[in-house]
Amino acid sequence: MASGAGAADTTDTGSLDHPSGGGSAPLRSPLHDRHVALGAKFANFAGWEMPLEYAGGGVKAEHGAVRESVGIFDVSHLGKARITGPGAVEFVNTCLTNDLDRIQAGQAQLTHCCDEATGGVIDDMIAYRMSDEEIFLIPNAANTDEVVRRLAAAAPAGVTVAEEHADWAVLAVQGPASERVLDAVGLPADHDFMSFVQAPYGGGEVVVCRTGYTGEHGYEVVVPAGDAARVWDALFAAGEPYSLRPCGLGARDTLRTEMGYPLHGQDLSPSITSVQGRSGWLVGWSKPSFWGHEALRAERAAGPRRRLWGLEATGRGVPRPQMRVLVGEAQVGEVTSGTYSPTRQLGIALALLDTAAGLGEGDEVTVDVRGRSLPMRVVKPPFVTPSVR
Numbered sequence: 001m002a003s004g005a006g007a008a009d010t011t012d013t014g015s016l017d018h019p020s021g022g023g024s025a026p027l028r029s030p031l032h033d034r035h036v037a038l039g040a041k042f043a044n045f046a047g048w049e050m051p052l053e054y055a056g057g058g059v060k061a062e063h064g065a066v067r068e069s070v071g072i073f074d075v076s077h078l079g080k081a082r083i084t085g086p087g088a089v090e091f092v093n094t095c096l097t098n099d100l101d102r103i104q105a106g107q108a109q110l111t112h113c114c115d116e117a118t119g120g121v122i123d124d125m126i127a128y129r130m131s132d133e134e135i136f137l138i139p140n141a142a143n144t145d146e147v148v149r150r151l152a153a154a155a156p157a158g159v160t161v162a163e164e165h166a167d168w169a170v171l172a173v174q175g176p177a178s179e180r181v182l183d184a185v186g187l188p189a190d191h192d193f194m195s196f197v198q199a200p201y202g203g204g205e206v207v208v209c210r211t212g213y214t215g216e217h218g219y220e221v222v223v224p225a226g227d228a229a230r231v232w233d234a235l236f237a238a239g240e241p242y243s244l245r246p247c248g249l250g251a252r253d254t255l256r257t258e259m260g261y262p263l264h265g266q267d268l269s270p271s272i273t274s275v276q277g278r279s280g281w282l283v284g285w286s287k288p289s290f291w292g293h294e295a296l297r298a299e300r301a302a303g304p305r306r307r308l309w310g311l312e313a314t315g316r317g318v319p320r321p322q323m324r325v326l327v328g329e330a331q332v333g334e335v336t337s338g339t340y341s342p343t344r345q346l347g348i349a350l351a352l353l354d355t356a357a358g359l360g361e362g363d364e365v366t367v368d369v370r371g372r373s374l375p376m377r378v379v380k381p382p383f384v385t386p387s388v389r
Contacts, residue, residue: 029076030169030228038246046141048077051248062251063342066214067384070175070239071247075220076228079125079144080168081137083151085159092135095154095291096127097274099284105131107195108209110282112274113139113147114292119299120270121277123147124262126211128196136207138170138222140264150291169228173235174218174255176387177242182208182219184238185231189219193389202230213252215259216387257339257348260310260381266321267308267336267350275299276352278308306333306352310381311365313347317374324368325351325376332357335367341383347374348383 026049029035035042039055051074053059065071083092093100098111107129113122123143128136139147144165152161173181182189188197188208196209204227212218223231236244253263262268268277275283275296283296311319319338324331333353341348349367353359359378366373 027077027166029074030225031074031076031232034229034232035074035246040246040248043249045077045249048141050074050077051246053248053250054246057245059248059250059254060342062245062247063254065243065245066175066216066247066251066255067343068176069242070173070177070181070244071251072232072235072239072244073172073174073247073249073252074169074232075172075249075252076169076225077141078170079137079139079141079147080164080170080222081139081144081148081151082162082164083135083137083155083159084133084162086133087156088133088135088159089129089131091154091156091159092127092151093284093287094289095151097283097290097292097296098127099287100127100129100135102284103129103194105129106197108211109194112268112279112282113143113150114274114290114296115270116291117295118270119273119275119292119295121264121268121272121274121279122150122270124264124268124279124282126209128207128209136222141165143264167225169223169225169231171221171223171228171232171235172212172214172218173221173239174212174214174247175216177239177244178216178218181235181239181242181244185234187219187221202227206231212388213261214255215261215382215384216255217389254339254342257337257350258341258343258382258384259386260350260383262308262350263337272336272352273299273304276304276306276308304355306354308336308350309333309353309359310379310383311335311349311351311367311376312344312379312383313374313376314364315375317367317369317372318347319349319351319367319369319374319376325353326366326368326373327357327359332359332365338367343384347376349376350381353378 040051043052125139207222325333338349
């Protein structure tokens with residue numbers, strides 16, 4: 001969803017979770033009616049009709065609320081899958097890149113599902129280690145079916161892979177005041193980053209994880225779909241003293257780009273590996289094997305032909321995905337994500353740069369913005385100071 005550069009881009013949403021149009025009727029979150037009542041503008045994301053932004057401020061105001069106080073996102077379009085049975089953890093650990101032996105029950109881990117032959121990233125996701133015999137995955141919406149298909153095809157006897165995409169809602173409460181909001185509704189909030197707590201709530205049970213995609217202190221609450229509206233309403237009311245705002249996927253994109261967090265389909269993809277995407281830290285290199293391990297080990301040893309860097313504008317303009325990165329007249333890479341940073345008040349981007357060009361921090365490049373040269377500086381993300389812990 002790229003659009004033009006210039007002043008209008010201060011509230012533009014850039015490119016988001018695989019927006020699509022046309023085709024069959026989209027799926028809807030169990031909170032759809034709440035979003036309509038709040039004046040949401042909707043877009044189709046991987047077959048789900050989800051809020052892009054809300055009336056009363058739009059992306060810029062929603063972004064600011066998360067950085068300064070607290071915002072709440074409905075990200076129920078994200079996938080959900082459960083792997084259960086004797087040896088479930090051991091099985092998943094032979095498939096996904098990160099090492100599940102690094103965490104214990106009650107902890108979560110970022111990881112990749114890679115193509116076995118090429119090492120390209122089929123999806124990036126969070127794995128919740130529920131026990132030695134149960135893993136809960138939250139993949140990207142567009143890739144859930146493929147992740148489930150690959151895991152189910154490889155699962156040994158006794159291990160079950162179940163897709164639970166529509167069974168759960170996911171609410172992300174993000175920002176400096178997020179802990180106080182959860183405290184106010186009686187949900188656990190004092191656990192460590194990348195850990196989770198299963199908690200009773202209103203006759204049901206929710207999972208509260210200290211995770212998020214914004215770079216701020218925050219939580220993602222996994223709720224049975226039938227309880228989503230009640231939990232949303234409670235969180236919304238508790239956040240009123242802190243000027244809580246409902247936030248759409250437009251603000252989610254500007255927030256994550258400021259943090260340098262990759263988006264699958266742009267900064268990671270089946271043609272972009274974990275090594276190229278500067279995500280080698282999500283690979284358990286000491287594990288004997290995982291999908292794509294031979295290709296990734298070979299690429300790591302030889303050095304990738306391209307690598308993800310940050311770019312920040314030194315002139316006026318906003319970079320967008322697929323725009324060419326140049327040194328002089330020579331193309332040295334391509335923008336994968338680009339937006340206007342409301343925090344920094346300048347254009348920022350993630351870009352795959354050719355390693356042969358020898359570029360590093362502080363080097364100057366230009367981005368071809370529809371025939372106009374936008375001067376930018378190579379930087380190492382994040383573009384803002386993280387506050388996740």
